[in-house]
Amino acid sequence: MAAAAASGPPKIIDSHLHVWASPQQAAEKYPYFPGQEPTLPGHVEFLLECMGQAGVDGALIVQPINHKFDHSYVTRLLSPVMLENLECHFYHTPFGSVKSYSHSSMSFQDGYRAVRFNPYLWPSGQLMTNEVGKAMFAKAGELGAPVGFMCMKGLDLHLSEIEELCTEFPSTVVLLDHLGFCKPPKNQEEEQVFSKLLNLSRFPQVYVKLSALFRVSRCQYPYEDLSDIVTKVVSSYGANRIMWGSDFPYVVPECGYKEAKEAVWQLLQQAQLSSSETEWIMGRTVNQIIFNNPSSSS
Ligand SMILES: [Zn+2]
Numbered sequence: 001m002a003a004a005a006a007s008g009p010p011k012i013i014d015s016h017l018h019v020w021a022s023p024q025q026a027a028e029k030y031p032y033f034p035g036q037e038p039t040l041p042g043h044v045e046f047l048l049e050c051m052g053q054a055g056v057d058g059a060l061i062v063q064p065i066n067h068k069f070d071h072s073y074v075t076r077l078l079s080p081v082m083l084e085n086l087e088c089h090f091y092h093t094p095f096g097s098v099k100s101y102s103h104s105s106m107s108f109q110d111g112y113r114a115v116r117f118n119p120y121l122w123p124s125g126q127l128m129t130n131e132v133g134k135a136m137f138a139k140a141g142e143l144g145a146p147v148g149f150m151c152m153k154g155l156d157l158h159l160s161e162i163e164e165l166c167t168e169f170p171s172t173v174v175l176l177d178h179l180g181f182c183k184p185p186k187n188q189e190e191e192q193v194f195s196k197l198l199n200l201s202r203f204p205q206v207y208v209k210l211s212a213l214f215r216v217s218r219c220q221y222p223y224e225d226l227s228d229i230v231t232k233v234v235s236s237y238g239a240n241r242i243m244w245g246s247d248f249p250y251v252v253p254e255c256g257y258k259e260a261k262e263a264v265w266q267l268l269q270q271a272q273l274s275s276s277e278t279e280w281i282m283g284r285t286v287n288q289i290i291f292n293n294p295s296s297s298s
Contacts, residue, residue, distance in 0.1 A: 011057040012261070013283035015290075016177065016211040016245025018064040019044045021073050030076075033068035042066075042249040044077060050248065050257035057283070060245070060290055062116060062148070113290055114175070115140050116148040119158050128161045137165045141172030146207070146289055148175040155180040156193045159200075166203040173205050173289055178212040178247070179233065184225050186218075194229065198236040207289065208237055210281060211245030213263055214254040221255035222263040224270075231271040239277035243286040 021030035022043040032038065042064065051059065063074055115136065119128055127133065140147045147165075151158045155176075166174060176197070185191040200206050210230065217223035234242060246260040255263065268278050 010279040011283040011287060012055060013243075013286045014051070014056050014059040014246050014248070014261075015175075015243035015286040016062055016209055017047065017059050017248035018042055018062050018250075019047055019074065019077070019248075020064045020066040025073070030067065030070075030073040032066050033070065036066045036068060038064075038066045040249055040253060047248060050252070054258035054261050056261060058287075059248075060114070060286055114146045114148060116150060118150045119161070120152070128158065129164050133161075134165065134168070137172050138169050141169050146173035146175050148177055148209075150177045151181050153181075154193070155182060155197055159196055162200070163203075166200075166205060170203070170205055174203070174207065175243075176200070176206065176208045178209060178245075179216050179226075179229065180208070181216065182229065183216050183218060184229050194232075198232060201236040201241070206237075207241045207243065207285065208233055209245050210242050210264060210267075212247035212251065213260065213267075214251060215247065221259055222266055224267075227267055227270045230267045234271060234273065234277070234281075239273060239280040240285055240288075242281045243283075244281055 020026075020038055020042040021032070022041065025043065026032050026037075047059070051057075061074055061077065063071055067073055117128055117133070117137075122128060122130070122133070128137075137147055149158065149162060162174065165172070180197045180200075182194045182197050183190065185194045197208075210233070213223040213226060214221075216229075217226050219225045244261070244264040246257060248257055248260075251257060251260045254260075265278075265282070268281060273281075
């Protein structure tokens with residue numbers, strides 16, 4: 001199995017998506033966090049259907065807010081029984097390589113491989129650079145677990161915290177979600193923030209997710225207004241520090257799952273990237289830093 005996987009075509013890995021229980025699963029076993037009931041389907045069977053149609057081989061699952069700090073639904077996907085079942089559905093790649101983020105857990109015994117810092121879950125008035133934040137960031141580095149930053153209200157608000165953490169703990173890998181939530185700049189202020197995103201590439205530990213295009217574009221699918229910023233991000237960071245992601249299931253009513261992958265692909269074509277650079281962004285980058293898959297460096 002491993003040998004076959006290593007010699008196959010380059011893997012397409014979605015670096016950012018969520019799954020949560022169906023209403024029936026929630027009623028029976030995996031309740032939603034009160035007030036966080038989802039408004040759209042996100043169960044894993046639906047994800048697998050979408051991935052199968054889109055030709056996506058693997059994914060990095062990000063713990064959803066709908067279950068808040070209850071990781072049991074996502075953890076279930078990491079258990080051996082479930083993994084085998086999933087692999088039987090359509091996977092050529094061992095589905096066992098799928099790992100997940102956790103908002104809070106700093107122990108990785110369940111197969112969790114990365115951490116997500118949500119600045120809005122810090123106590124009011126406190127920064128991600130407080131004692132707990134620094135301890136978690138340092139520990140993640142020791143464990144080889146990347147830390148994702150979700151700067152939904154603007155990169156600028158959290159930039160100095162990210163810079164401080166990167167400076168103090170250079171061995172912790174950082175993932176910036178959704179192009180740092182930088183929309184194509186329309187004025188000088190936005191230009192400055194976008195320059196700061198590019199400038200963060202001076203920290204070799206920082207990677208960028210080219211994900212959730214619908215959240216950063218000002219246009220409809222296929223989000224062509226992102227062409228210029230994608231070109232600039234790739235030239236600052238290099239393709240081997242960029243990874244595409246869909247933000248399933250939120251992307252489904254926006255443009256569709258398969259189309260999310262195709263939109264990224266088209267932007268990379270427009271940026272005239274080589275096939276090797278495209279491979280990095282479509283799977284190799286995330287494969288290397290999260291899954292540590294030896295085939296990613298072959
Ligand atoms: Zn998301």
